[in-house]
Amino acid sequence: MDTQHATSIEQLFGYSQTLTDQDVREEIVSSIYQTTHSICKDVVHYSNKEKLQRSEKLDKILTSPIWGFPIMLAMLAVVIYLTIAGANIPSDAIANFFNWIEGYLTAGFKAIHAPEWLYGILVLGFYRGTAWVVSVMLPPMAIFFPVFALLENFGYLPRVAFNMDRLFKKSGAHGKQSLTMAMGFGCNAAAIMSTRIIESPRERMLAILTNNFVPCNGRWPTLILLSSLFMAASFTGGMKTFITALVVVLMVVFGIIVTLTVSWVLSKTALKGIPTHYTLELPPYRKPKIINTIVRATLDKSLYVLKRAVIVAAPAGVLTWVLANLYIGDTSILMYVVHFLDPFAKAIGLDGFILMAFILGLPANEVVLPTLLMGYLATGALTEVDNMSELSHIFTSHGWTWLTALNMMLFSLLHYPCGTTLINIYKETKSVKWTFVAFILPTSLAIIVTFLVNQIVRGLGLV
Amino acid sequence: MSNFRIALAGNPNTGKSTLFNLLTGLRQHTGNWPGKTVIHAEGALDYKEKHYTLIDLPGTYSLYSNSADEEVARDHIIFERPDVTIVVLDATALERNMNLALQVLEMTSQVIVCINLIDEAKKKGIEINERKLARKLGVPVVKISARNKTGINELLETLDQMADGKIATNPIQVTYSNDIEEKIAQLEPLVQRAVGDAFPARWVALRLLDGDKSFLNALKKRQNGVQKEVAVHGYSACH
Numbered sequence: 175m176d177t178q179h180a181t182s183i184e185q186l187f188g189y190s191q192t193l194t195d196q197d198v199r200e201e202i203v204s205s206i207y208q209t210t211h212s213i214c215k216d217v218v219h220y221s222n223k224e225k226l227q228r229s230e231k232l233d234k235i236l237t238s239p240i241w242g243f244p245i246m247l248a249m250l251a252v253v254i255y256l257t258i259a260g261a262n263i264p265s266d267a268i269a270n271f272f273n274w275i276e277g278y279l280t281a282g283f284k285a286i287h288a289p290e291w292l293y294g295i296l297v298l299g300f301y302r303g304t305a306w307v308v309s310v311m312l313p314p315m316a317i318f319f320p321v322f323a324l325l326e327n328f329g330y331l332p333r334v335a336f337n338m339d340r341l342f343k344k345s346g347a348h349g350k351q352s353l354t355m356a357m358g359f360g361c362n363a364a365a366i367m368s369t370r371i372i373e374s375p376r377e378r379m380l381a382i383l384t385n386n387f388v389p390c391n392g393r394w395p396t397l398i399l400l401s402s403l404f405m406a407a408s409f410t411g412g413m414k415t416f417i418t419a420l421v422v423v424l425m426v427v428f429g430i431i432v433t434l435t436v437s438w439v440l441s442k443t444a445l446k447g448i449p450t451h452y453t454l455e456l457p458p459y460r461k462p463k464i465i466n467t468i469v470r471a472t473l474d475k476s477l478y479v480l481k482r483a484v485i486v487a488a489p490a491g492v493l494t495w496v497l498a499n500l501y502i503g504d505t506s507i508l509m510y511v512v513h514f515l516d517p518f519a520k521a522i523g524l525d526g527f528i529l530m531a532f533i534l535g536l537p538a539n540e541v542v543l544p545t546l547l548m549g550y551l552a553t554g555a556l557t558e559v560d561n562m563s564e565l566s567h568i569f570t571s572h573g574w575t576w577l578t579a580l581n582m583m584l585f586s587l588l589h590y591p592c593g594t595t596l597i598n599i600y601k602e603t604k605s606v607k608w609t610f611v612a613f614i615l616p617t618s619l620a621i622i623v624t625f626l627v628n629q630i631v632r633g634l635g636l637v
Numbered sequence: 638m639s640n641f642r643i644a645l646a647g648n649p650n651t652g653k654s655t656l657f658n659l660l661t662g663l664r665q666h667t668g669n670w671p672g673k674t675v676i677h678a679e680g681a682l683d684y685k686e687k688h689y690t691l692i693d694l695p696g697t698y699s700l701y702s703n704s705a706d707e708e709v710a711r712d713h714i715i716f717e718r719p720d721v722t723i724v725v726l727d728a729t730a731l732e733r734n735m736n737l738a739l740q741v742l743e744m745t746s747q748v749i750v751c752i753n754l755i756d757e758a759k760k761k762g763i764e765i766n767e768r769k770l771a772r773k774l775g776v777p778v779v780k781i782s783a784r785n786k787t788g789i790n791e792l793l794e795t796l797d798q799m800a801d802g803k804i805a806t807n808p809i810q811v812t813y814s815n816d817i818e819e820k821i822a823q824l825e826p827l828v829q830r831a832v833g834d835a836f837p838a839r840w841v842a843l844r845l846l847d848g849d850k851s852f853l854n855a856l857k858k859r860q861n862g863v864q865k866e867v868a869v870h871g872y873s874a875c876h
Contacts, residue, residue: 182831183860186824187853190845193820198846199701205813210735213809217770218731222762370695373704457650458729460757463784 229459233333237456242337247423249330253321255419258402261313268312272305291499299495299548304484306544314398315391315476322359323471327462331356336456338430345434346441347384348377355381355433358388362591366598376447379608380437382599386591386616387433389426392482392539396586397422399543403566404579421583429587432619486538490545493534498552508552522621523581523628525572532585537593542586577637581624588620640688641800644713646741647725648734649696652753654678656725656783657693684793687800692719700740701849712855714744715836721799723749723792728758728765728780738774742808743840748776749795756782775807810839820846832856 235241279301283293325331331353338352350372358365365385372378389397398418406417441447497508505513512526519529527549535542550568569578590613591599600609631637647653657663661680678693694713695706714722724741726734731752738750752765771778777795781788798804812818824842832841836856844852 183853183856186827186831187845189827190820190824190842191848193823194846194848198817198848201814201817202843202847203699205817206736206739206811209739209809209811210732213770213773214732214735217766217773219764219766220762221764370705458757 232459233456236330236333237336242333246334246337247427249325250426251419251423253318253325254398254422255415256321257314257318258398258418259415260317261398264313264316265309268309269305272309276301276305294499295492295495298552299491300488302491302548302551304488304491306547308480308484312476312480314395315480316472318394318398319391319476320468320471323467324462324464327460327467329457329459332456341434342437345438346447347380347434347437348372348374351377351381351384351437354385355388355430358385358390360391362386362388362390363594363598366595366602369602374447376441376445379445379603380440382602382608383440383612383615384433384436386595386612387429387436387588389429389587390539390592392592393586396539396543397425397583400579400583401425403569404574404576407576425583425587428584432588436615436619482538482540486541490534490541491548494545494548495552498549508549512549521628522585522624523577523631524585524624525578527572528578528582528585532589535592536590539586539592575637577628577631581628584627585620585624588616588623590614590617590620639686639800640690641720642690642692642717643682643796644692644694644717644719644722645725646694646710646714646722646737647696647753648698648727648730648737651696651725651727651734652783653696653725654693656751656753656781657691659783659786659789661691685797687797689796689800692717697737699737700744701847708851708855711852714741715852716855716859718745719747721747721749721796723751723796725751725753728752728754729761729763731763731765739809739811742774742776743811743843744837746776746806746808747799748806748808749792749799750774750776750778751792752778752780753783755780755788756785773809775809777804777806813843817843817846 236245276297279297280293283297334356335350335352338355339349342349342351351369353371354365354369357368362385366382369378369381369385372381401421402415402418405421406414409417494508497511498506500507502510508530511530514526515529516526519526527546531542531546531549534545547565547568550572590596596609596613599612600606603609645653645657657678657680660682663678663680680691680693682689682691692713694710697704697707697710700707700711700714713719722741722745724738726738738748742748750770752767755765758765765780767778767780777799779788779792779795781792783789795804813821821839821842824845825838828836828838828841828845832838
């Protein structure tokens with residue numbers, strides 16, 4: 175009986191196809207539009223036409239062919255400038271606070287005669303790792319997220335998408351990819367889900383494969399911190415902050431250029447096709463509920479990212495400490511791994527520690543920097559850290575230059591998506607092959623770019 | 638306590654998720670841009686001795702299965718058949734939003750039209766006569782502002798009454814061209830014979846005329862699913 179149902183609805187479908195020609199959809203849609211128009215004509219009354227046009231006037235400026243891009247970049251620069259300028263002071267204060275607590279913890283462990291390895295795992299590994307994540311990441315996030323959320327709630331992001339729209343179409347991708355890319359600035363894993371708004375499977379795949387090239391929440395802190403420590407070292411005061419922000423903005427622009435280039439290459443090769451047409455709708459501007467937005471963004475987003483970082487960083491901290499303190503012969507396992515990775519890492523301008531941190535950071539980008547610090551600290555170069563200038567010292571004592579920082583920023587920007595994002599890519603594409611492409615494509619690109627940058631800068635003798 | 642399933646439908650960026658969060662006390666991410674909710678979220682609400690399960694459908698401009706999220710929304714309304722569907726419209730762009738409401742009204746009669754962002758509209762000098770609109774649409778219309786929490790009580794009250802079956806609705810039907818109407822009339826009895834009363838025949842006929850393969854596939858999948866379930870039941874009965 176049920177089989178009969180299935181066939182008869184199928185037959186009916188075939189039959190109805192013989193009744194119609196191509197224009198049915200258009201006729202249906204136009205009848206609906208006519209009906210809504212006649213309903214609304216009677217029901218909606220406008221008393222102030224001028225106010226309605228305010229939004230359009232603003233759009234003329236924010237999405238203008240001349241001013242659109244400069245305004246966009248300036249906005250990004252201002253947001254990052256505010257983040258960097260504001261984050262310096264609290265970072266120190268929080269680091270001091272954690273240090274103060276650590277003193278008591280150490281005293282406590284001594285008082286109960288805890289074994290050395292337990293103290294090492296819990297305080298030097300777990301606690302210090304966690305403390306670093308919090309003091310390094312919380313202040314920038316507590317400024318960046320609320321400011322970003324205010325822009326988002328005001329309605330600026332769709333204008334960004336609107337500006338980018340043409341570029342994406344030119345690169346053979348779907349205009350809506352500009353929206354999913356904008357979402358990637360928050361979280362790539364969520365952005366992968368949001369590619370569902372793109373109808374064509376080909377264009378959706380392009381959006382999925384290239385989403386990783388814009389920095390997500392987990393990577394902003396790495397970019398901002400490294401930029402402020404190394405890229406503007408010779409400047410002071412406001413200029414220093416400005417240069418730091420400029421470098422981060424350039425990173426973002428570079429990420430967008432890579433997104434467009436990779437989309438273009440893929441749409442000419444593996445994912446051939448022409449972009450489908452669509453209209454992007456600009457929602458009205460809305461005055462955000464300022465206090466509400468700030469509180470929500472700080473509490474929800476910052477704490478969410480922090481929680482994720484701590485959950486992954488805590489085991490990573492313990493693991494790093496254990497690897498650093500388990501010896502085979504007279505070398506720790508950590509150093510074996512580092513030495514093993516070192517030659518390759520050096521070729522792309524990093525070192526074994528950094529590469530190890532990226533590998534351990536696969537589950538979440540948030541932990542790359544903390545893991546790196548733990549790796550450096552576990553080797554005993556420095557035992558205690560109490561402010562941000564010493565943070566810079568940890569890096570330089572391991573042979574860092576601005577080139578190392580630049581390469582780490584580039585690698586962070588371009589390398590494989592985090593574990594959560596990869597899982598989502600698999601869920602959305604249902605294909606091991608494409609998930610693997612989403613892993614290997616950015617990774618190869620990251621290696622090639624950092625290799626070239628390293629060789630060229632060294633070849634020119636700039637370092 | 639009786640349990641009711643309520644679906645929230647609407648265009649992207651109409652404050653659907655804000656309303657959902659307000660009603661359920663959950664914290665789905667909200668923001669002023671389209672495409673925020675791509676998979677549907679579920680939450681619960683208790684009001685006047687009734688338990689409601691709220692489903693926040695992805696925001697879409699139509700239900701013609703152009704994309705995965707439109708399919709999710711359409712499948713939910715047609716196959717899961719929520720007890721009440723609340724269609725959330727943006728008061729500042731009512732005409733554009735109304736298209737979706739009309740499409741939902743073709744699928745189910747248990748609809749409350751909820752006009753959100755009414756504060757926003759007032760500031761822009763837009764006035765909406767909700768009583769007139771309710772008469773035209775044939776279903777209840779409630780004006781709210783989810784951000785400012787106004788009109789929520791009236792919405793819940795309307796929901797309560799509709800759940801009790803105290804509200805008789807008479808949803809507007811879009812009239813199509815004579816040509817299409819004739820074909821609908823021809824197909825409707827055939828549809829009823831093929832799929833029974835489970836689905837609105839007029840709407841299914843329109844989908845067939847539109848050549849909506851995605852809906853056909855979803856329907857077949859459902860029927861196969863039902864078949865399997867029957868087979869399993871049959872087996873346990875024999876045991």
